[in-house]
Amino acid sequence: MPPLLSSRGCPQVPRSPDTAAPVVAVILKGYPRLSETFIANEILALERSGLDLRLFSLRHPTDAAVHPVHRRIQAPVVYLPEYLHHAPLRVWQAWRTVRRWPHYEHARAAWLRDLRRDPSRNRVRRFGQAIVLAHELPADVTWLHAHFLHTPASVTRYAAMLSGLPWSVSAHAKDVWTTPEWDIREKLAACEWLVTCTACNAAYLRTLSTPQRPVELLYHGIDLHAFAALPSPSECVGRRDGSDPSDPVRLLSIGRAVEKKGYDVLLQALAALPPSTRWRLVHIGGGPLLKNLKAMAQVLGLAERIEWRGPRSHDDVLQAYREADIFVLACRIAADGDRDGLPNVLMEAQSQRLPCVSTTVSAVPELIVSGETGLLVPPGDPLALAEAIGRLIAAPDERERLGLAGLARVRTDFSFGGAIERLKARFRPAVAPRSEPCVPPSTLP
Template structure:
């Protein structure tokens, strides 16, 4: 393989994205492991900043038409080519079957993007790999059928828990043009997907892990040792302002903290609930203790973690079933010896045993307020748990084992049939 003739096409929802550092980390590691690939993005970037990881990637990035009507000439030319491909009729049949069960414009857009992808893939492409089981996997699947190529996916959180059951099953069955393999980043998610597959071995548990070479060594002293008596107890959260992150419950918890506790909270991340949450903070009387920093790159995130006393992520299950998997920000906090307060949702207990590596609280405001109060009053015990979390991170959640397993899977996927 050479950089000019990629054997693998990687389909992502958007590139680059600040909120998906785990994807950038994986792709850089795969490139360094010798994989040649192109990235095909369904959307153009919207973030104004980039992570240093994005600049390390050498792969070519190509953008599919985000909305079909914006580039009709490209779409129709691609469809003419796609219609002559060996698997077009079958891909069209399957798409029509899917559309009958999921009548929306997004499903139509997926097929149009798949036509462009199938038409424009380099001739020597041997396989497709999609990040996220929903939209990117649908585009990859339709295109793979058209080109008679194997495909695979990596599933994470929302894509698992909000996708229709029929769609997940069909993407995991050999007789419905399912993936050669599916990787997912939590044991919780892997168990769910294996129940839907015709072969449990089709689903791999591959933790993202953390590439600790990208992070500074933790401070020699813990946050509590560095804080002056007059300084507030400083909490930080990193996560999109969406329902499943539970920040509305956290704001209600802040309003219940004892008046004797001097505290401040910094939030990092974008998201659609910013207006509602800032208004909630004003109504709760805590707005003057909150800093909303918006989207930040990774060096800024790590700097904020090193200045904080507690990392808080009050995840919960959203009304539509969406939930976190195992958020990488928990591991990033552990890398800096920052104590952690979270909730026992989804795969978070796979990394944090409450009372050992951090504190897991119910996502109830009163419970969160009580946990914050106890943590602030017991810095020595809290710092001991932070050390335990970092030890677990380094011993069990390094990046390399997962990358080695994924690399082998992708290498096998891309082997020519006649090799």
Template sequence: MHVAFILKGYPRISETFIAQEILALEQKGINIYIFSLRGPREKFTHQINKKIKAKVYYIPEYIYKSPLKIFLSWLKIRKLPGYKTSQREWFKDLKKDFTPNRIRRFAQAIVLSKELPSSITHLHSHFLHTPTSVTYYASKILGKPYSISAHAKDIWTTKNWEKEKKLKNALWTTTCTKQNQEHLLALSPKSNINLIYHGIDFDRFPPPHEEEPIKKDLKENSPFIILSIGRLVEKKGFDILLKALSLLPNEINWKLEHIGNGPLSKELKTLSRRLGLQKKINWNGTLTQENISKFYQVADIFVLASKITNSGDRDGIPNVLMEAQSQGIACISTKLPSIEELIINNVSGILVESGSIFKLKEAMINLIMHPDIRKKIGYAGQTRVKENFSMHVGIEKLSKLFLS
């Protein structure tokens, strides 16, 4: 089977879950071709991306940068039987969403339709917003079926009329949380919408060999390591985490190791200085998975203060929480429905009210001061992830959908 994967960008450091999926499907015998709507965001990538055999095509992101390529592609595909049908659908959408982005999506669909090898029989888009729009229009042009993987921001910031249309026309859809599945089924009850967790590849995240020390002397020169990983964007709640850290008692010797980058970098670093935390935080920037693993080995706890933004954007099940738990690290996060699918509060992790600086501070103090609780929760989280969130379970379900 030959499948085109349509992605917003490839490769992306923050989307290892897509890379692990592509590699695992290739190992199942599915031939994959990657079509990226943007160029690479980072200058380096994970080792897992280097193992992927799929050929990568880059579709022009902006019309003004590649007008000739788009025009020549249009000349090639405009006489295909499905072109006028696709154009009519695009005009309908353009009336509801008259934006440059909507125009760009159809131009990208034209190039995709022209570039697609004839051997490809199925289109698959990751993310319900832009990639699925391009896929939807190309599917109409070529008369080939498509499927969708829907995740987080793409679900909660896309308008309902557009989600419903895409879901109804898709052969099938997968999504990574029960909350997502329920929401999408409410919009399109007759659609084939499947819950498939991304899960952890335990070959890449084997359990640590050494157990955590029973007690850490907080008066030692060695600080208590708090780890947090995530893009510096609003939904990750790093402003809440910084404010909570500023309230920790002075007698606690702690250090925050942060991994990631994003548009709020300057703002959050300014906030950390204003709170007097600049000497307590290492901003490590974007790292490869291989380098991130070293931080899991030294972390005492993992904290992610996720929240729902005014636009509706939110996390699904953050992969970094699963990764941290796979290493037996006690995790603190927030009471969002998707995260509650992963963490059982006070059993396999600690969950606090989203946005509560005080409760987040108290949760951190509790784990810092009680190594026995920390160890118990870390072990319970590790066991739960191992029993319920293996990548291979999801890949089996996904490969059956493709091959059906």
């Protein structure tokens, strides 16, 4: 009997569902990234659950440090050309091969339609990266999965068209709200499935999808092993109330210095607190606005009370949670529509019995019930934020109550393990046979 042929005209390599783990190529915008620990945790958990992963990153890492979780991930990483002109030979060699594949003209036509609606260099680069990705995919990969609905999903969609492989996507925050609706519709029509990490994301994406392409809500959850709670409330709850100059209340905020995090609003709120209130703020994270924020703190007379620690490792972050009295994150919607989904740092803070003050933006109310598991204020309102912070500074008992309630909610409703099992089940069709990457014989020169 002649060998079965794949959709690309190549002999199939059979894989037994009983003995072979699915092989999934995960396409990332950048890897590793300190600000995307939730993705690294997911990759590690899927790997440990039996999935065989290959990582493809559109960008090289920019952070000097990595989290311990990145060192535990075994999957190999391939870096695609970040800019096509930096690797012209690699791109050209990939194109020479891929242009002979049966699906090339279909993928090229789809890309040209997109290019007419989005005539940008980024759109050209995405197709070039997709050609390299499709060309360099290992022969045993059976599924493509993109993290983020914008650039990574574009590259993955084109690569899936070229290779004939199924694909899926995890949508998160900025990617949902800054991607044009026409682009989202195209991707939802083409992918096998999409998961997203907040109910508000899911509700919006369902308006752009069809019953044939269901959108599933799948909270990231938190790994309670990596963020184990302290032994008992009495050992971790501070009694500071802002009255002792030698022992100020310790505020903590973790996030990139970008518009949607609202750090300028936080600084205005801190400046509005009564001068007699004793507090100190620790900020962890990098970001393009960091220099401006430091200058703003200087103008507001707050510089001596704020410690800017920059990006830090998991262990440093965990220690900062445990040293703090209150966690603050002033989320808001940026001018370009960018916004948080459900910031993992809020779940992490709650896992350490840390009372949280945040805003009603996006999915934050899906985690924090104001007055029960934390305090929420309207976004962009420094006076309301100052009132909430001042209220918790002066009330150690309320901090303890909110911290314990937040911990209970995270443990009950935001478990990491359940989400991973549901996600893993989505990849089961990936054990289907797939072909070796090759050029169909009829197109050979």
